[in-house]
Amino acid sequence: MLIHPLPDLAAWTAYLREQPIPVLPHTAAAIEALRPCEDELDASTLADHLTGDPLMTLQLLAYAAQVRPAHYAGAAETVTAALVFIGIAPFFRAFDRLLTTEELLHGRPDALEGLEQVMRRAARAATFSLGFAVHRMDADAAMLHEAALLHGFSEMLLWCHGPDLALEIRERQRRDPTLRSAAVQQAVLNVTLPQLEQSLMRVWKLPETLVRLTDERQTADPAVRNVLLAIRVARHTQHGWDNAAVPDDVRDVAELLSLSPEAARHKLMELDATD
Template sequence: MPGTARLRITRPLPTLDAWVNAFASAEIPVLAETAAEINSLRELEDDVDAHQLTGLVTSDPLMSLKVLAFAGELRRGRLTNDTETVTAALVLMGISPFFRNFSDQPTLEERLADNEEALLGLSRVLQRAERASRFALSFAAHRADPDAAVITGAALLHDFAEMLLWVHAPDLALEIARRQEADSTLRSAVAQREVLGIELHELEQALMRRWHLPALLMRITDDKHARDNKVRCVYLAVRLARHLAHGWDNAALPDDLNDIAELLNLNPAHTLKLLHEFD
């Protein structure tokens, strides 16, 4: 599970393994609102259930990541199936152990208090993740997919390595953002490799393995399996949320619309209407 060390990286690390080791040993802060709500609910512990905690945890991508990683550690050596959702992870660990392990969380706002530009960049990624999770849930529900909860969680966590980069290496994250702002044709993976020496997708998959996250979650989060309809739900939801960050008149939206219409087996006009409703 994630470590407890405070980390601030200012220069690219030499290898993917070095990035994985650094991020895996680092403390992961969460939203101040999440930390405050956990502490508040702890006083009402006997009246709190897993469903109530699920709503709180899944409103914060990095809190979701911490809970799933903690559950992954608990599962090691046990004869138990993957805890593929936050709810399953909470049931596995129990309410009292949750509060014992997750009260008094470090916060993103405190960590980046001296870097307003980085906090803004991170906030945009968090907002994009929340939007993507809503789209993914809608796509999965429309398709009556039995793994809708896993698909929703995968969309929420799809870009968690980018979130962690803003936390642990804000200067490098800002450099990537500046390069892409200066060149609208520069692909994210290319910018990441230029600045970091790795792609964040590689780091993310390696961290998921290190933290023993569920195999299904890892697969659904991996765009390389995009022919799978579960993966396409996530991939298209994330892509749409990324493009909509620039408004509904983004030039890439017609392609998104056609691909989503194919996924949902609808015509483009009906799909556009649904997307506005989902949003």
């Protein structure tokens, strides 16, 4: 595991693209439980067991892009689409020995706790994003859910492969809550996590739609605003709803959903209760 930061974005990208991507223990267990029944499964049923795990989703989309023929113009943009493209039997052959987060971080309960916190935040963001999309009757609701779930995977990978650096970032922000995330990431890692995430998505050839939806510079796009707002709300409310930034989040959600601030706050609380 990394103890010292790498020098730049290219070095970080080259390092992490070669590291194993672990999955949650319950995901690995579900795949093994379903393996004997592969002839009876369809893509949608199998996807139901995978879509809540952002690292499994990442690994599957990266694999689908890797095996896609050069002449194939399309891209598997969701877990279900990736499974249809790969096929059920080939999926089980390709994912027969999955490393779990508990195995990778055995002996590092501090890192495992940090990773689980980021993954819980991602799951809440995905719930908010899907709720916003359904309210707006967005045809790409499943894609928006997936984009919010995956946003932050670079931080997850940092907890997996450089936990001491992730802990340093968390400790600096704990000591000074006014520190901006980008500034402390740059200081500790020589790169920001959003930059690293975009770079990894491109080298893994993830769907261009997914790259766009998680690009924090594309704020003029309502679909991108959906994802970024969902992530903001999940981050600001991960320890409760009394964060000073929440009123601004509620105002922006109200604008996105064409609701009053009171109705937007009620909508957020309702979505959070269903998570």
